[in-house]
Amino acid sequence: MAGLSGKAPYQSRRTFAIISHPDAGKTTLTEKLLLSGGAIRAAGQVRARGERRRARSDWMKIEQERGISVSSSVMTFERKGIVYNLLDTPGHEDFSEDTYRTLTAVDAAIMVIDAAKGIETQTRKLFEVCRLRDIPIITFVNKIDREGRHALEILDEVQEALALDVSPQTWPVGMGSDFFGVYDWQQKKFHTSEGERGGAYAETRDVSGLEDEILTATVFDRIMDELTENVELGAEGYAEFDRESFLEGHLTPVFFGSALRDYGIEEVLDFIAAFAPPPHSQPATGGRTIMPEEDKVTGFVFKVQANMDPKHRDRIAFVRLCSGTFKRGMKLKHVRANKQIAVSAPIFFFAEEREIADLAYPGDVIGVPNHGQLRVGDTLTEGENIHVTGLPAFAPEILRRVRLSDTMRVKQMRQGLQDLAEEGLVQIFKPDLGSNWIVGVVGALQLDVVVDRLKAEYGTEIGFEAVPYNTARWIETDSQTLQKMIEAHRMSIANDRDDKPVFLFKNAWEVGHVTEKFPDVTFRETREIVYEA
Secondary structure, X not given: OOOOOOXXXXXXXXXEEEEEOOOOOXXXXXXXXXXXXXXXXXXXXXXXXXXXXXXXXXXXXXXXXXXXXXXXXXXXXXXXXXXXXXXXXXXXXXXXXXXXXXXXXOOEEEEXXXXXXXXXXXHHHHHHHHHXXXXXXXXXXXXXXXXXXXXXXXXXXXXXXXXXXXEEOOXXXXXXXXXXXXXXXXXXXXXXXXXXXXXXXXXXXXXXXOOOHHHHOOOOHHHHHHHHHHHHHHHHHOOOOOHHHHHOOOEEEEEEOEOOOOEOHHXXXXXXXXXXXXXXXXXXXXXXXXXXXXXXXXXXXXXXXXXXXXXXXXXXXXXXXXXXXXXXXXXXXXXXOOEEEEOOOOEEEEOOEEEXXXXXXXXXXXXXXXXXXXXXXXXXXXXXXXXXXXXXXXXXXXXXXXXXXXXXXXXHHHHHHHHHHHHOXXXXXXXXXXXXXXXXXXOHHHHHHHHHHHHHHHOOOEEEEEOOOOEEEEEEOOHHHHXXXXXXXXXXXXXXXXXXXXXXXXXXXXXXXXXXXXXXXXXXXXXXXXXXX
């Protein structure tokens, strides 16, 4: 995978995520991008039955059954000299923590909006995460082949609700039963179907403008009138595309399309190649900023996935490379453990297939098989004692005590929970008093996934019991104050997976009361996942 025009290879990398509300069409768009890039041979539909017909990026059993994405997948493909690293994030809000961490590993994002529903709750939440990280956003208004809201109404909503300048790049030519295709008013191209209207994208026709006979002879007069009005208002009422404003996160280019019928796919990929940023710098401990052009290799683990292949019970750490040229077999320092590890079988993920990664560059995401040594938040270097920062753990909103059906399988249960905690799927808390672990999650669906995976992957059946706590906070204080607090509130004290002290609160009133009682203590809703070097 060489660079373009003599440039450094990392400059030809485009690492991006897709974010959306559930059911906006994210998985279908992911598949069509992969299909366009040659990474898969045929696109399936999420809810279709049978192994061959399911979405290639949704591999977990519960994902196939429910038609949702609950884990972040990584897929690499090459197209026209550009290497794309596509990170497909969970659409379901119960898995927002996994999504947040995935967004630490990308340089841009595609925000998918349903043309009929506009901006929905989860879209807004994920957008705010992107804004916190100044991630440039491309907006894809999906499902324009169905009845939906007026294009101008959607643009206005994005502009007002998200406080973003919008720059429409394409316009829908009709919607629903009157859908004829997509007009690229910048490039003067008409993307349409063959034969009957409303069919799948089949051809692109060059046109001289809105008066071109190719358009006027094909499209109903009233649809042409509306398109002409849209283009005129778009030219006057919305911002011209400005790359600097886009890269700073102030402006979003908007593409109208239909992932199901292949409209807008090529245009989005071409745009990402031309305008999306190459790999950016990464903040690290000690005020250090890691630049992609540095010679030494640096990377960080933003995700761990256990048992992607149940037959081999593998554990894959997903590593985003920040700097240097990675070569297969090289030894890297695992900073948290303070030891060297040989990365002998790194993997690229090409959707349907895995391939050994002999070389990788900043912006690339490689899978590192391991036996539990690597955790989310770990940093790998060529010797430097630094940690990449910015990967958070969030205080859980649901706490449950684990109930084991077969007490002879305590070891398997704890191993399973430890593994799932290392993935970031759940948090585990070990109370000071009592032997039963407590799990914490952001959303209830995570509990279903824990039960499902412990049964399928570890042969262990568990249930959950209510606890008198509804939130947890990480404790920051000196050891003497911590000891006083433990003595006064031993029933409420636990340790997380990294043995960091946690206070389990019953309600908001108790949070306020204990905070007043111990003014020297900081109770944190988030914890930076950084291990001391």
